[in-house]
Amino acid sequence: MVKTAVILAAGLGSRLGQKIKDKPKGFLVIDEMPIIEMSICKLIEAGIDKIIMGTGHLKEVYERLAVKYPQIKCVYNKQYQTTESMYTLYNLRDYISDDFILLESDLIYDKVALKILLHHSMPDVILAGELTHSSDEIFLETNKNHFLVNMSKKEEQLKNIDAELVGITKISYPTFKKMCTYAETVFDSNAKLDYERTLVGISKNVDIYVNKLKDFVWCEIDDENHLRRAIQEIYPMIKVRETVKPPIKRNILLNPGPATTTDRVKYAQVVPDICPREKEFGHVMQFVSTELTRLVADPKEYTTILLGGSGTAAIEAILSSVIDQAFILIINNGAYGRRMCQIAAVYGLNYIEYKSPIDNIIDLKALEAVIQDGYRIISHLAIVHNETTTGLLNDIESVGNLCRKHHIQLIVDAVSSFAAIPIDMRRMNISYLAASSNKNIQGMAGVSFVIAHKGKLESAKNVKPRNFYLHLYSQYKYFLETHQMRFTPPVQTLYALKQAIIETKQEGIKERYERYSRAWEVLMKGIARLGLTHLVNKYHHSKIITAIIEPHSMNYDFNEMHDYFYSKGVTIYPGKLEEMNTFRVANIGDITYKDIEYFVELLEQYLKGIGYIK
């Protein structure tokens, strides 16, 4: 395979005037990168490991680039002002010892061009495109076997024009030597020989194949019209074609988050390195913060505080930061309610644990009675929205109304409902809500956040801090003042979260919940058909995660079933209840009801295999 490229970069680019000033043409910047650097990246990606640049005008700028890319060797053409491209190429003869790809420095092109030349079975190949009518093009004339006969900027000098020179050519070493010999005979009378004329000159003795491509996107940039066309039309097309990322093996995650994500979200993590204290990154976090708020509240009244950590970190940030001396009433009807009690206990908060059945609705009257008992001042009430242990959906709106009546601030653990089940913080009277980046928002794990009522948050300022990293008010204030996180945030996870938010908004939360619900209905019908039951009835069910009662069978084994599913690309989740043997299926993430049909089909096979059904 060809491993060498030669770039002709000695030209003056005088027709571009003020657009480039003290830079050679190759340093025209499109989308934050000089076009020559784009070309170099494409060459390296295609397997080229030696890039020889023939320089002249402003050679030091290219030499700078050679520091960044050790593959580059610059060779200066001292006579660049009085010679043309063939002399620059001839000047490299001591450095060229093999076949090579020859490129002009002022090109932008779809990188597929390089692969096509590298895999071409013929040794000398000129890449040609369809006619562009862009002015200043070089037309190609070929014989019926597609070998070069002539080329010229003047149409009238040629017969049978149907292709245009791109400026990327594969040249074998023997042909290069013939070019040099030819040039030596011409230089005496004409130093301004170009490489195109030289190819025509030797074409009587050498077969140079003209490979015309269909639908190929490229342009040369010689003047301001070309530049405008490059920026407005050509570069965007190249970008679309090249940024197709290889699809990533798709797994169907039916665990309760991290969930199945789109490939776009996965690739959003791959960004140039950035210091998270830069303004540019501040804008990313500001976007994330504002748009997360907007999903459940008005950003004028509410704000999102980002944290590096899991959903539990966000819950702990609230509980440890906003409760003062008064009591917090915590509703425990599953593992995540219990966890809030554990956090309250570890910080020595005054808390009341209110136990409620794990599989049924909260008795609001009994709850109100506790609030009204009169012995204790209750300032806050904490509740889980969708209890991940069971799929029980707590009626936070009714609890919110109760809190309004008794002047209690409501804290909601929405980790497994946020971005799926519609929430309106103002209407539901929620002061603080916690969630994370890796569940229904369909991003990557590593970021959690608290959405808070600004007024309530301000009044929590005076609560004595109980920790450092998770102190909510400090984190809020610091971001407000600096647009930075207090501590180094998970940079790439935030880029992925930004993409996930964009996709959430495109789909719509209501629509996402409908998609999840449809998948859940398929799950319900499926397990019923297979003779299985689940814990929470549909009237109080989140339709997001379901605790399915394990089949009564001697042959049943959760781990075996799990491994069976896993081998088929499906991940299921164990139960978390002491009271009952269950396993769990979460129908969240970038999945559809069809994936649940697949799950049911596999479950049927497994249950048949163990003899539970026939």
Next chain:
Amino acid sequence: MVKTAVILAAGLGSRLGQKIKDKPKGFLVIDEMPIIEMSICKLIEAGIDKIIMGTGHLKEVYERLAVKYPQIKCVYNKQYQTTESMYTLYNLRDYISDDFILLESDLIYDKVALKILLHHSMPDVILAGELTHSSDEIFLETNKNHFLVNMSKKEEQLKNIDAELVGITKISYPTFKKMCTYAETVFDSNAKLDYERTLVGISKNVDIYVNKLKDFVWCEIDDENHLRRAIQEIYPMIKVRETVKPPIKRNILLNPGPATTTDRVKYAQVVPDICPREKEFGHVMQFVSTELTRLVADPKEYTTILLGGSGTAAIEAILSSVIDQAFILIINNGAYGRRMCQIAAVYGLNYIEYKSPIDNIIDLKALEAVIQDGYRIISHLAIVHNETTTGLLNDIESVGNLCRKHHIQLIVDAVSSFAAIPIDMRRMNISYLAASSNKNIQGMAGVSFVIAHKGKLESAKNVKPRNFYLHLYSQYKYFLETHQMRFTPPVQTLYALKQAIIETKQEGIKERYERYSRAWEVLMKGIARLGLTHLVNKYHHSKIITAIIEPHSMNYDFNEMHDYFYSKGVTIYPGKLEEMNTFRVANIGDITYKDIEYFVELLEQYLKGIGYIK
């Protein structure tokens, strides 16, 4: 551009015997993916949005695949047992309405093939490769214009053999119709017509170009020999060629972390979705944990506890989890020493702040005097290794010896030294060390970790927990027992960290520090030449981060200078000292001394611009 693909997938694959059992040939699995699914991913990536599969034998397996990829439409050839590939293709005639790429189902190939066909200027193109001598190949005979004349498995039936059929062909719609017409005339006498014979049949009337590729990698899998060759030779070559990832714009980060990373580390974040409670992910964390330990200690005696959070989270995890009632002595000679005092204060620990000059070594005698004052029992001493504020390197080995003498456990904040400056925890008598994923280890931000002496950690079990998320012993114990993190970890950041560790081990810590030091020497010479000075002298300098005294000039403005550097792809960092105006340069990450030369060159230009130097 062609948007349709047709896959012929009705065959029996009978020569593969037990290798596939109840699956069609396309479902042979290589590297965890069925070969047909690889092919489908490549088609989608190349811009194909409609894939028509002609099925027969075990059609339901393909129909299953069509659920996963909505681009697929399966069409069943009921007579698959008595017909051949042309009948399967003919059977699709109602679904084909445009030009298409025709593929066999049992191929593995370099995806470049698809782009080459899509960009080919001719409408009907057979892809051909060099002769493989793999047995069972189909040879091609062409005329001098490379158009198809004949093809056969029998060499003796052809003249001028120099290419082999790959099994990927571009067919225009008019040509497809001619194939159908031709087939209709043959089917009556021969239902077992294949598509190759049909192409030869129409080639007298249609020009079908045979495009022979050089260095093209592919194979068909018809029997067990083919399969062995596919797994051992062909697939690995395809994988190497295809996994070249587009280079990412390189920024030179001279802030004190997150640092410049390799593209390999960036791409390591892109993995199939996985539940972090899976065994497979447990192995990733186990690798990360053990190998991080190994960089500074023997994993038999020491262990690494992973956390989702920044370096500060790891420091807080230690301070809040291991100190009981006795005192901790904290050395404060910079912002990070001060931060440890703040953390101790917020938790109400008994702590002594020992202030030491920010730009000079610690007076060990004075320190020992504090330890020996007799009023307080000191159980722990905390120190920053490399103080990021100034670049002062504290002599932790001497402090460790002092701790040994007085039976004090040493806690080291190694956030900005770990993986650059060699550390030996046992020799230096360090009980706990904190660091993070995004500095000298050259990974992504989001993970921090504590490396602890196991015995000391076990004895911290009885300290009353002061928080939940950052409780060190719980995090340790849970991972030990389950190979899971207690709370959802930053999954993708851990994959990147794994890659970063591999690269750290490849380079070696000593060698990495030499690379950093060489860059630092260039920095020192450079700023001296430009008339600037820095804070800490070289004998106590970490050679990792340098606080440079700001130039005395009316025209100097840090933000302007920062923006100047930023526009050139270089990020510098502000100072953090109250005592003195400084800015900071950290020579860490995937950079070399050449990048620092570039930095010095830019600095010179900036200083000239403001008239500080001439």
